[in-house]
Amino acid sequence: MERESQLPLRNKVEAVTLPALSCVALCGGTHGNELSGIYLVQETLKNKRKGEAMEAVTVVTVISNPRAVQQRVRYTETDLNRCFTYAMLSAPVSERTPYEIIRSQELNSLLGPKGSGQAVDLICDLHNTTANMGLCLITYADSDWICLHICKHLQREMATIPVRYIHYDIPLSEAFSLESVGKHGFAMEIGPQPHGVIRSNIFTAMQEAVHLMLDWVRLFNSGTQFDEGSVDVYTMVKNIDYPRDPYTHNITAAVHPELQDRDFCLLYPGDPIFLSFSGEILRYKGKEPLYPFFINECAYYEKGVALLLARKSKVKIPAIQCSRA
Amino acid sequence: MERESQLPLRNKVEAVTLPALSCVALCGGTHGNELSGIYLVQETLKNKRKGEAMEAVTVVTVISNPRAVQQRVRYTETDLNRCFTYAMLSAPVSERTPYEIIRSQELNSLLGPKGSGQAVDLICDLHNTTANMGLCLITYADSDWICLHICKHLQREMATIPVRYIHYDIPLSEAFSLESVGKHGFAMEIGPQPHGVIRSNIFTAMQEAVHLMLDWVRLFNSGTQFDEGSVDVYTMVKNIDYPRDPYTHNITAAVHPELQDRDFCLLYPGDPIFLSFSGEILRYKGKEPLYPFFINECAYYEKGVALLLARKSKVKIPAIQCSRA
Numbered sequence: 001m002e003r004e005s006q007l008p009l010r011n012k013v014e015a016v017t018l019p020a021l022s023c024v025a026l027c028g029g030t031h032g033n034e035l036s037g038i039y040l041v042q043e044t045l046k047n048k049r050k051g052e053a054m055e056a057v058t059v060v061t062v063i064s065n066p067r068a069v070q071q072r073v074r075y076t077e078t079d080l081n082r083c084f085t086y087a088m089l090s091a092p093v094s095e096r097t098p099y100e101i102i103r104s105q106e107l108n109s110l111l112g113p114k115g116s117g118q119a120v121d122l123i124c125d126l127h128n129t130t131a132n133m134g135l136c137l138i139t140y141a142d143s144d145w146i147c148l149h150i151c152k153h154l155q156r157e158m159a160t161i162p163v164r165y166i167h168y169d170i171p172l173s174e175a176f177s178l179e180s181v182g183k184h185g186f187a188m189e190i191g192p193q194p195h196g197v198i199r200s201n202i203f204t205a206m207q208e209a210v211h212l213m214l215d216w217v218r219l220f221n222s223g224t225q226f227d228e229g230s231v232d233v234y235t236m237v238k239n240i241d242y243p244r245d246p247y248t249h250n251i252t253a254a255v256h257p258e259l260q261d262r263d264f265c266l267l268y269p270g271d272p273i274f275l276s277f278s279g280e281i282l283r284y285k286g287k288e289p290l291y292p293f294f295i296n297e298c299a300y301y302e303k304g305v306a307l308l309l310a311r312k313s314k315v316k317i318p319a320i321q322c323s324r325a
Numbered sequence: 326m327e328r329e330s331q332l333p334l335r336n337k338v339e340a341v342t343l344p345a346l347s348c349v350a351l352c353g354g355t356h357g358n359e360l361s362g363i364y365l366v367q368e369t370l371k372n373k374r375k376g377e378a379m380e381a382v383t384v385v386t387v388i389s390n391p392r393a394v395q396q397r398v399r400y401t402e403t404d405l406n407r408c409f410t411y412a413m414l415s416a417p418v419s420e421r422t423p424y425e426i427i428r429s430q431e432l433n434s435l436l437g438p439k440g441s442g443q444a445v446d447l448i449c450d451l452h453n454t455t456a457n458m459g460l461c462l463i464t465y466a467d468s469d470w471i472c473l474h475i476c477k478h479l480q481r482e483m484a485t486i487p488v489r490y491i492h493y494d495i496p497l498s499e500a501f502s503l504e505s506v507g508k509h510g511f512a513m514e515i516g517p518q519p520h521g522v523i524r525s526n527i528f529t530a531m532q533e534a535v536h537l538m539l540d541w542v543r544l545f546n547s548g549t550q551f552d553e554g555s556v557d558v559y560t561m562v563k564n565i566d567y568p569r570d571p572y573t574h575n576i577t578a579a580v581h582p583e584l585q586d587r588d589f590c591l592l593y594p595g596d597p598i599f600l601s602f603s604g605e606i607l608r609y610k611g612k613e614p615l616y617p618f619f620i621n622e623c624a625y626y627e628k629g630v631a632l633l634l635a636r637k638s639k640v641k642i643p644a645i646q647c648s649r650a
């Protein structure tokens with residue numbers, strides 16, 4: 001049409017090209033009492049299709065901490081998901097080395113080595129939380145276009161559960177969790193679910209998210225271009241511990257009912273955060289409104305964390321396309 | 326007034342008289358990862374009033390399983406709350422006897438002996454469940470007027486949470502849990518709360534219920550007559566296990582989303598109870614509609630119990646009064 005041809009030509013957006021994701025690791029049981037990922041990995045193993053050799057992507061399934069899974073505990077000697085720093089992955093092993101450190105080095109051999117060209121292309125490590133966080137992808141990067149595009153895909157496609165992107169601003173050498181071993185990687189965290197319990201709705205959401213992620217990877221590998229856009233990223237700023245007795249170190253308050261289950265609802269200075277066992281309200285003393293998450297997560301009592309706080313920013317992501325397509 | 330005097334005289338109901346409840350034991354931490362009772366007992370200890378010697382009732386506070394509390398686990402070697410049968414309480418002790426059996430015998434010395442005149446008058450053992458059960462008093466008797474009147478009192482006074490009475494029809498000799506050591510006793514079970522987590526609303530409800538129970542005991546001891554009435558009693562009939570793989574014994578399904586959190590909602594033959602990990606619906610095959618409870622309780626996976634089923638009946642309770650008033 002004449003009028004249109006008179007308009008200035010729009011530059012076609014140049015897509016960033018990235019290598020194919022030939023190998024994806026799907027890991028469950030990094031914490032042995034977070035059941036959704038364990039049963040999902042077992043179920044995926046059962047259903048591995050015969051035609052898999054023809055697939056555009058190889059999916060490796062891993063039960064990360066089989067001893068902890070067997071005992072239905074988070075870990076047996078030390079938290080496996082704090083063992084993937086460069087220092088711990090290269091620590092010498094003796095008879096007294098905790099099982100989980102040995103296991104982290106095994107997993108690094110299997111899926112890494114971390115930071116190398118031999119590492120798997122993408123690690124998806126499946127987790128549950130007692131916090132009301134919906135589905136979160138947790139990463140060490142706010143500029144990993146693969147992870148951000150997968151997040152956008154899940155946000156668009158998942159109807160039953162909110163999907164968010166969390167960023168821990170930690171260099172790769174210090175990055176302590178399993179997903180840091182892959183070329184790309186994220187923890188997929190879903191809650192609320194008590195540890196040691198499986199809730200059908202949470203299992204189904206995780207199953208759907210994993211299917212959607214693998215669909216996305218297949219589309220990407222087959223040459224589909226994904227449009228530019230933006231994703232809200234929650235970058236972790238700090239954490240807050242429970243009030244504790246200075247002598248016994250026992251907690252003296254619970255998360256305030258007005259904060260409990262309100263993950264990702266902006267917390268303002270002066271808002272209640274704890275209600276002490278004797279009935280006293282304790283308030284947020286920070287100067288900046290921030291987004292709370294991992295509110296009252298079971299496993300973080302021992303780590304001295306009642307909740308984490310994040311700043312939200314909108315990250316622009318470029319159009320991407322597989323370089324070999 | 327003349328008209329009134331012409332009405333036939335109503336027989337004043339004769340109250341059943343029962344001995345005073347001089348000593349009440351408040352126990353927490355029978356399971357070391359059920360946190361409400363642990364913090365409530367610790368808080369009660371802190372606040373023991375100076376004028377207590379003047380009180381109409383002595384309250385003994387007990388942390389039942391201190392080792393498990395320390396480790397934040399249900400138990401260390403065997404479930405303490407299955408160790409109070411006559412057989413286990415009189416079992417010989419050797420170096421290889423599990424800690425919890427030794428501890429049950431200590432608690433029997435402290436609060437019992439079970440079945441004897443020296444036992445404490447009332448044991449209230451504080452528990453949490455991951456099931457959506459509200460507040461339940463769990464007992465071995467459907468004709469313990471003390472427990473039933475306390476239940477009625479809580480049902481009348483507690484605004485925020487439903488209160489129900491559960492009856493396990495087991496003779497005293499076989500009764501396996503701590504409350505069976507007292508002359509009267511019940512487990513006070515509150516949920517939903519993940520094990521290893523404390524939720525403020527659940528803590529507050531338990532605190533209120535304990536205060537109301539002690540208020541009732543004081544009124545009873547001071548001679549107040551409590552009117553006759555009735556209480557709905559849920560008597561345990563049977564339990565249902567998760568579907569399991571015959572070889573690995575791993576569960577192959579989760580509680581169906583339509584049953585999850587519907588404790589005490591009548592389950593009819595044909596209703597869905599499980600959704601398998603591959604998407605198949607499994608239905609209730611019983612012939613009689615029954616009331617499910619302890620649906621998807623974390624600690625019962627290892628016991629082979631996905632839910633319990635109860636029959637409901639209305640139990641008439643007489644007016645009661647303290648015999649020494």
